[in-house]
Amino acid sequence: MKTQYYTATSIDGYLADDDNSLDWLFQFGAIEEIEGVKDDYPQFIDQVGALAMGSTTYEWLVEHENLLENPETWPYEVPAWVFSSRELPAVDGADVRFVQGDVEPVHAEMVTAADGENVWLVGGGDLVGQFHDRGLLDEIILTVAPVTLASGAPLLPRRITDSPLKLVDAQKYGDIFAVLTYEVQ
Numbered sequence: 001m002k003t004q005y006y007t008a009t010s011i012d013g014y015l016a017d018d019d020n021s022l023d024w025l026f027q028f029g030a031i032e033e034i035e036g037v038k039d040d041y042p043q044f045i046d047q048v049g050a051l052a053m054g055s056t057t058y059e060w061l062v063e064h065e066n067l068l069e070n071p072e073t074w075p076y077e078v079p080a081w082v083f084s085s086r087e088l089p090a091v092d093g094a095d096v097r098f099v100q101g102d103v104e105p106v107h108a109e110m111v112t113a114a115d116g117e118n119v120w121l122v123g124g125g126d127l128v129g130q131f132h133d134r135g136l137l138d139e140i141i142l143t144v145a146p147v148t149l150a151s152g153a154p155l156l157p158r159r160i161t162d163s164p165l166k167l168v169d170a171q172k173y174g175d176i177f178a179v180l181t182y183e184v185q
Helices: 037-046 055-064 103-114 125-133
Strands: 003-010 014-016 048-054 080-083 096-099 118-123 139-145 166-173 177-183
Touching (some): 003 125, 037 048, 048 055, 055 080, 080 103, 103 118, 118 125
Parallel strands (some): 003 139, 048 080, 048 118, 080 096
Antiparallel strands (some): 003 014, 139 177
C-alpha cells in the first residue's frame, strides 16, 4: 500500500494556470488516449482504494464535469475525502467525505477504507505538502507536459531537500509527455 501523488504538471512546476484552468493540458487531447497513458492510467486507478483532494480540485472537477446536474458521471468508484474549510456542494450518490484539519487522522481512515490498495492524493499541491510534512507521502508520479505557465497553482509548494526524492522510473509517452516517478525517502 502506498500513498501516491499522481498528477500532470507543466515543465516549470504548475498544476493549473492563474485562472485554475487546465486548458494548457487539454490542448493535447484526452490524456487517456495518448500512447502509453491509455494503458498505465487504468492500471494506476485499478490499484486505488481511496483518494483525497483539496477544495479547489474538487470544485474544478464538479464544475468541469457538470457533476451537480449529472451526478451519475462522478468518475471514482472509491471513497473520496475532500479537505476544505468551507461548505461545498455534495455530488448526489458519490462517496465524498468533507473533512478539515490535520491530515494524519484522515489518512488513517483512508488507509482503512483502501483495504490494502493505494491512496491517491489527487491535488492540490498544498494539500499534498501537508501529507509530506507528516511523513505520509510515499511516491510522486508526474506527467510532465511540454509547456511553461510562469505562474499558477504550484505542483508542491514545499522545500524538499533532506532527504531528496529518489527517481525510480522515467517513461516517455508519445512525443509529448515524460512520466517521472519519485520515491519519497
